[in-house]
Amino acid sequence: MIQWYRFSNSSNKGLYYTTYILLFLIIIAFLANLLLILFIFISCLIILLLHSYYFKIAGKGLDIVNVKQKSFLVIDNEGKWKIKIINNGMPILKASIIMTFDQSVLPKGFPYRINHGLVEITIPFIIWKNEEKEILIPVIGNKRGKSQIREITVRIPHLYGSGYVDLTYQHLINSQILVYPKRNPVHISDFVINNKQGLQDVKTSLFVDSMQPIGVRDYFSGDPFHHIHWKASAKMQTLQSKVFSPIASRGWLIILNISEHYSINARLEEMISQAAFIIDYALKEEIPFSFAVNVRSFGSTPFYYLQEGSGAKHRQAAFEFLTVLSFSSLLFPPIQMLSILKNEELPSVITFLGSETIETQKVLQEIAITGRSIFEVNNKGVLKQWKQKNIAV
Template sequence: MIWQREYYGAMKTNWFLTIIALCFTMSFIVAQYVAAGVFGFFGVVTVMQILYLKNVGKKLTLVNDKKRSRMFKGGKSEWELTFENTGFPIWNGQLRLHFHDAVKPLNNKDMSHTKLIEIVVPLTIGYKEIVTVKVPIEGQKRGLSRLKNLELTIPHLFGEGSVLLLHQPLLRMEQMVYPNIYTLKDNRKPSPLKPGDYEYKHSLFQDLFSPIGTRDYQAGDQFHHIHWKASARMQQLQTKVFTQVANESVLLVLNVVNHYSIISDLEERIEEVASFVDYFYREGIPFSLTVNVRSFGAVPYLHLPVGDGQKHRQQAMELLSVLSNNELTVPFNRMLTHLDTHENLPMTVIIFTHDSQELDKYIKKWSKQTQVDVRLSNSLGGDVKWQQPSLLSR
């Protein structure tokens, strides 16, 4: 069953029908046929009304396809609900929506109850008709907003009373609001000792799929790197020259625990990490992300493997968007120990934390093979500079 039905005013309608039946009977007995005809007409209308309320909405369906829209704070979107009706037409219906307050309606007349926002919109749909209702909304704060409840109230056509339809299946429409991002200024630090995708002329590695020219053959050049067409043209052996590439992958580590609770500046920290995620995406730098929030699986905390591109950025932003103050956390030192023993560290590790004391042994160990940047400041307000390793001199 798609809709759960609740009737209001049905008792009054039944009493009214009973009174009409009695009046019709008495009028017929005393031979008042005109009055009996009037009461009979009202009786027919009342019976039709009862049948209408019992059957209206039974063949009304909602297109409940899974859909997630994404925006930043202040961005515009809309709840889009498509109804198809193959039963009795619905007039003057009231559609009531409840959704989480990560988004808000563009008008200010709707009521907010705790963390749920309620909005009422009219709905009229005829027989064999498809109607799409659009509710414009705006991103209000970081988070995920889902349609929680959907109610449709269909009023009595000629009197008091109504039927309330409650949508039973889980609603699959969502609106996600990303954290704010800021402009980052940095100094890129690729490693010439590991192969990667970043063009770096001092690297020891070459991208064999990106030849950029030729040069004269030298003793020791590999045979399969000889450019035979160029050699024939120059009448001298020519060797292919390839782009030199280096590794500049980054691991972002976010600590959301301060003693036994979630950090007080969680929003600012998330915005800072999101700014790095956006920067790495725009620059094409591979990155991975870990947060000491409990997860189920092979990795006991939230972990996004290394990657790049639009899809990877989207996954990282979604992970950051749904973090809340009610998460089950993992001790920060346990997550660092797991990273140390189970992960191959990239060329740069950026750690966002409030306390660096428990990091000392990891910094000394990791700094021998990678660059470690510990960010203790939680102030953001515009352009933010990526400060290079600040604790290596301790």
């Protein structure tokens, strides 16, 4: 399989004509029996021929170790691109690597230029025969999004300034850096949720798991008769009541509607940053969450839907999706998304971000009637109880 596309760019034809001129001068010097001059002309010709031969084979045996890599940054944090090159061919001198990648990250300490959203950077390097070299390019998070290495070209200049040879890598580079969104603070300190019946362990709750006792305590007047632990009572010679684990339904469903009328909401970045803050809050408070966005998907649901989960890996899955959301994302009708979610086993708390229409409000009201608490983020960044609004048709 061909690794490189080879392109030779000769800026002048001086060397081409010089070869024929030297041949002509060698013939004259030979006929004139000028041995010293003949030796000089032959030496120059040999150097030119070796030079031409070198640039026909330079780069053969050069390979990039294409290892799949994915790293994560936040804006203004530092990371690095890592390129590993192996040369099993001729030494490559005075060469440079020209690399282009998406603008979500910018090089640190290297000059660069930006063209149509792609960053181009040139790095000089030398690699000898049978040498393995690792090139590290420090970068800094610039803006939310995914940055991938789009192209790598090794440029080998002609020794006499007559042009260069470009070797462009033909395969996809499996390296990418995801720059997570910023967190716009959402005021949640006054956010009071009454736990509902469920199966998740919590610190305090009105509900307990009567099937899983976790200990015993002294009997108090009013304890249910069937909660008495008879074996423990016989052993302790006093009545003992079973202690059960407090349980409740604590899950959140975070719904992000990025559409407004028939286009994407101009507040996309702000809403993404607020959703990221709420997800971080859920992780900190150990609250399981699910996440729905009205963007078309080819999974089990026609829109993006992250099933309920918890922990750092679950947060990472949500953040990876938030990272790649853009104004070119393919929208899914929000009313259809809510209608599908309405028939799911929804958690007790639903947080809605985005614009609303009369149709979406009707579905949200239908969900609220089932006993779910619906909250929304207002223009001041405060999470408050959702209420129906008067919206002009």
